[in-house]
Amino acid sequence: MERRDIEIFLTLAEELHFARTAERLGVSGARVSQTIKQLERRFGVALFQRTSRQVALTPVGNALREDVQAGYQRIQEGIAKAVAAGRGFTGTLRVGFSSPLVGEAIMAAGETFRARHPDCEVRIREVHLSEAFRALRDDELDLQITELPVQENDLSSGPALLRDPRMLAVSARHPFARRDSVTVEDLARDTVLVPADAPAYLLDTLIPPQTPGGRPIQREKVLTSRQELLTLVSGGAGMAVVGGQATRYHARPDIVYVPIVGMPPIEYGPVWPVGGQTSRVRSFLALLLAELDRQSFLLAGLDR
Template structure:
């Protein structure tokens, strides 16, 4: 039976009136009558007894209604859920962040998203350095805001949402701790601690393999978490390139953050599974951009203390 045939049969079985059935389904009375006749010919049994004044189900019609009703209801519910998911504003949106700054971006966007789409829950979780894309690939996250660039065949990414000036984290007793700024050439003078499993292209974007002079930069892949980074840097095990957000979120007496004058800011942007940019993801990204734009405009309007 075609879906429309099932709708006509079940509606007539409920209404027991051809004209009301036609009106309810938005079809002609002839269409209803023709469909029932075709079903009866196909099954070889009468489904309804009808006179000029009365319509009722036969025993075969009642049995068919019982058999079809439950399955049809499940199909309708499945279709409704699929449509709602396609529209994207029910269920949940799972968003990851890889740094406190990215977390701030997500929290602001999540507040705006919840206000606009109250039927869609936003779930937020941290993405660890040791497994940057694992949660996306396993389906645990719908998207995340993370360091760019991302060059993975199974992932898509959007343009940068926020940029964070780079700084060098060193132990408070390190010679660079007394500097106002450092350069890329200075990075060749000590061990540089970097994430253990970062893709090569991302590692090169974060910390170049060599300085402009051609001298190599000793990059030691040891870090699996930010707390580990802070502990190793504070104990003098090496230096680390970080964003300026560290001065707000990770201020410590045993660590000094020194601006790097000749490296561009670290960029953070949205990443999602290839082919998985649902309307929920698109709306969330648009709201994130809008919130950041409002923050920038607000900052330019605020008076500067002199």
């Protein structure tokens, strides 16, 4: 049964009057009569008893109404909730970030969002690259600001919101620690620690498998948080390609951050489930963009 057929059947079962059913649903009386006749032909049994004076449900029609009513009500409630979530600013907006550079702006945008929409709670959490998009897929997040590109069939992404110059994190005892800069070719001279379980295309964007000169870059995957990664670097287990934000948020006496010449900056942008760009998400992104502008971050690829 189509949704409209169910509506006509259930309304007639309640009104027991063709004209009132048509008026209530905003359709013609002929449409109501035709729909019921089609259903009866499909089922091979009468659903209503009709006389010149009254309309009544048959036993089969009454049983069908009882079976259909509860399920149809749940469908209607689900649709209403989806519409409310898409149009309104109630409930909870869950936002994830993979970088403290983005996290700082997200926190500020969240405060503004709460002030404007007090009926909508904002929850913010960090997401590690080792988990990539798990939280989005498990319906734990509505929006994530993360490293680009994103090439997932079930996820949509927006343009880059900001860029962060790449740097090489090395132990203070490493030979590169005395350098003013390094090149991409230098990445082939030691092990580069990378997050485990990150999508291959994203990993290749962040740290290519070989240098422009064709030398292989030895990448070692470690399932680790950012702090654990830096601890491994400080202990001499390898190097790590990071954003320049590390000098602000992760300054350590046992680690030196050396600029990498010849590599494009790391780009960060919004990601959400396909079909999940609600008005709440759009409003939050607008506030986040305004906050990034206020903080004078380097913006890229934005349609103002």
